[in-house]
Amino acid sequence: MYVAAMAAIVVTMFLALARAAIGPTVFDRILAVNMFGTKTVLLIAVAGFLTGRPEWLDLAIVYTLVNFTGTLAVLRFARFGNLARDDRKADRS
Amino acid sequence: MRLGVLALLVAVWLSLSGPYTLHEWLILAFGVVSVLFVWRLYLALDRAAGGGSEFFRASSWLRLPRFLVAFALKVAAANLHTTKLILAPKIDLQPRLRRVPASQKTSFGQVLYANFITLTPGTITLDLRDDELLVYALDAESEGDVMDGSMDRDVLRLEGGPD
Amino acid sequence: MNGALDIVTAVLLVAGGFFCVVGGIGLHRFSDFYQRTHAASVTDTAGAGLMLLGLMVQGGLSMVTLKLVLVLAFLLFSSPAIAHALVKAAHGHGLALELDDPGKDGDAAG
Numbered sequence: 013m014y015v016a017a018m019a020a021i022v023v024t025m026f027l028a029l030a031r032a033a034i035g036p037t038v039f040d041r042i043l044a045v046n047m048f049g050t051k052t053v054l055l056i057a058v059a060g061f062l063t064g065r066p067e068w069l070d071l072a073i074v075y076t077l078v079n080f081t082g083t084l085a086v087l088r089f090a091r092f093g094n095l096a097r098d099d100r101k102a103d104r105s
Numbered sequence: 106m107r108l109g110v111l112a113l114l115v116a117v118w119l120s121l122s123g124p125y126t127l128h129e130w131l132i133l134a135f136g137v138v139s140v141l142f143v144w145r146l147y148l149a150l151d152r153a154a155g156g157g158s159e160f161f162r163a164s165s166w167l168r169l170p171r172f173l174v175a176f177a178l179k180v181a182a183a184n185l186h187t188t189k190l191i192l193a194p195k196i197d198l199q200p201r202l203r204r205v206p207a208s209q210k211t212s213f214g215q216v217l218y219a220n221f222i223t224l225t226p227g228t229i230t231l232d233l234r235d236d237e238l239l240v241y242a243l244d245a246e247s248e249g250d251v252m253d254g255s256m257d258r259d260v261l262r263l264e265g266g267p268d
Numbered sequence: 269m270n271g272a273l274d275i276v277t278a279v280l281l282v283a284g285g286f287f288c289v290v291g292g293i294g295l296h297r298f299s300d301f302y303q304r305t306h307a308a309s310v311t312d313t314a315g316a317g318l319m320l321l322g323l324m325v326q327g328g329l330s331m332v333t334l335k336l337v338l339v340l341a342f343l344l345f346s347s348p349a350i351a352h353a354l355v356k357a358a359h360g361h362g363l364a365l366e367l368d369d370p371g372k373d374g375d376a377a378g
Contacts, residue, residue, distance in 0.1 A: 013278035020285025027292030080346035184314040191294035199368035223348035
């Protein structure tokens, strides 16, 4: 059953990667990459159970948070072309 | 509330690394430092947001289970409907934008409501401004729970409003 | 290992996998970006939720289950935040919203 679940996750990851490659807009790509990251978290968790090493869940937790921060950073970069600028004025527009 | 967040942070740290390492003074020190650092960040953010997190009083925690059940049921129903839309032989959508009032008193409650809508497949919050949400929905059935105000009431009930 | 619990886990994992693939298919069948966010939200809620629930059944009452609950809680907080940030950025960027009934409620939004 773990193998079936992992197969489903891997299929979804390929579908998400295909969407990230096709685009057409940058937002489609970010959405697909974020979905890919969520699937990675699930893959780590299920693989941990498959191999009998639930300690991998710590990696899953960290990956969840890194995925969240990373997606926001890429989105910000795509929008402002800069990660450090104070965009409080730009946001009001 | 502020001490509640501190207790929550300590609980999270304990559950992730505490029980096996409490005798290691170095790791314990790391834990204390990281908990205090995150708490300091929370206090700064809370002040920047104008203290909007006065949402959870002790009584709110008691109402949480009922909210979670209502939440799970609504999300499950929306998932089934969106799955039907995706797997339909012909994609047939009537996308629409709606303005809906967010009647929660605290800003935390309004954000929770907006997140609730976004999390439900078929509806997504575009904007939150002046106690009003801008909601994008896939079709008439998807927006049902938002338009009849039942999700609004769920969050209101958690906030301590009328039943 | 308990036989009945294994069956519950298997059902939940397969159901979660089904919703994951459905979301992946939706990502390709829907025609514009705003619709695709809904497909992604199917995998983030039903897919991830059912799979983690299935693993929780295996974990029983233990630290493992607590960590699974934490993963699920983080996912349920981060996925709407990401979806909202993406949609708002796309809308603010001027990506066209295709509406069935334009001008009724969605005018002057942004």
